[in-house]
Amino acid sequence: MKLRFTKMHGLGNDFVVIDATRAPVELTPERVAAIADRHFGVGCDQLLVVEPASTPGVDFRYRIFNADGGEVEQCGNGARCFVRFVHDKQLTGKREIRVETRSGIIEPRLRDDGLVTVDMGVPVLKPADVPFVSDSDAVVQPLEVGGDTVAITAVSMGNPHAVQVVADVDTAPVAAQGALIERHARFPARVNAGFMQVVDARHIRLRVFERGAGETLACGTGACAAVVAGILRGLLESPVRVDTRGGTLEIAWAGEGSPVLMTGPAVTVFDGELELA
Numbered sequence: 001m002k003l004r005f006t007k008m009h010g011l012g013n014d015f016v017v018i019d020a021t022r023a024p025v026e027l028t029p030e031r032v033a034a035i036a037d038r039h040f041g042v043g044c045d046q047l048l049v050v051e052p053a054s055t056p057g058v059d060f061r062y063r064i065f066n067a068d069g070g071e072v073e074q075c076g077n078g079a080r081c082f083v084r085f086v087h088d089k090q091l092t093g094k095r096e097i098r099v100e101t102r103s104g105i106i107e108p109r110l111r112d113d114g115l116v117t118v119d120m121g122v123p124v125l126k127p128a129d130v131p132f133v134s135d136s137d138a139v140v141q142p143l144e145v146g147g148d149t150v151a152i153t154a155v156s157m158g159n160p161h162a163v164q165v166v167a168d169v170d171t172a173p174v175a176a177q178g179a180l181i182e183r184h185a186r187f188p189a190r191v192n193a194g195f196m197q198v199v200d201a202r203h204i205r206l207r208v209f210e211r212g213a214g215e216t217l218a219c220g221t222g223a224c225a226a227v228v229a230g231i232l233r234g235l236l237e238s239p240v241r242v243d244t245r246g247g248t249l250e251i252a253w254a255g256e257g258s259p260v261l262m263t264g265p266a267v268t269v270f271d272g273e274l275e276l277a
C-alpha cells in the first residue's frame, strides 16, 4: 500500500506528516516504528497524522506517535509543523486554527513572518496529574537516579516532563541520565527528561532526552516545561529565549493558571511516497 507523506522539522526535531483528512490511515505501533526507522524507513522523531476534527468548532485533530511507536498526548514542534502543513496543503485557508490533540485543544497561529505561535494550554503541576509519584507537591523534588540524587521539577504540558537545572548543557549527562529518568519508576507513563542551563533570567539553553525518541535537537513541550519550571523556581522571567541544539524558541508564560505561548519556525523538507507493508 502506497502512503504519501511530507517530511518536516521544527528546529531539527523531525516529523513524517500524513494527511488522513480524506481517508483514515491504519497505523500500528510496528508500522510507526518502521516508518520512523532512520535506516529501514523514512526516519523521524515523531509521526504526525492529521485527521478531521470530531468536536464541533474545531478544525482538525492531530495525532502524535513517537519513534518507538507509542501514541502520545502533545508535541510542540509538531504543532507548528502541523499548522504549516494544513496551510501549505490548502486543507484550510485559516491562519489561526483550533486543533484537538489527545491532551486537549491547542491553537496554533501562522504569523505573517512565517513563524508559528501556539497556545500550548495551561501547564499541569499537580504530581498525580503529570503523572509523578510523590507525596509532596513541592516545585523542586529529589529524584534518585543511578546512584545520584537530582533536583527535578515535574510539569505536564499534556505530556510529562522532568526538568533539572545544570551548569552546562554541553557537559550534562543527557544520554546516560536521560535514559534512566525517562523510565524512572516514579513516572508511570515514562517522562521527557529536560536539562536546562540558565544563562540569565530571560535566556536558557536546553537539551531534552525525549520519551520514546531519545535526545532530539529540540523539544517544544520541553521548552515550555523548562520555562515554567524556571519561573516557578524564581530563576526566569517571561518571555524567555530557549536555545536548543536545533535553534531558538521563544516561550512566554504569565504564571499559574495561564497558558504557555510558544513561538518558532516550521519547515517543510520534501514530499514523498512510501510502501507500507
Ligand SMILES: N[C@H](CCC[C@H](N)C(=O)O)C(=O)O
Pocket: 013, 045, 046, 064, 066, 072, 073, 074, 075, 076, 077, 078, 159, 160, 192, 210, 211, 212, 213, 216, 218, 219, 220, 221, 222
Ligand atoms: N516525546 C514526547 C512527544 C514529542 C514532544 C516533542 N517532540 C515536542 O516538540 O514537544 C513525549 O513522549 O511526550
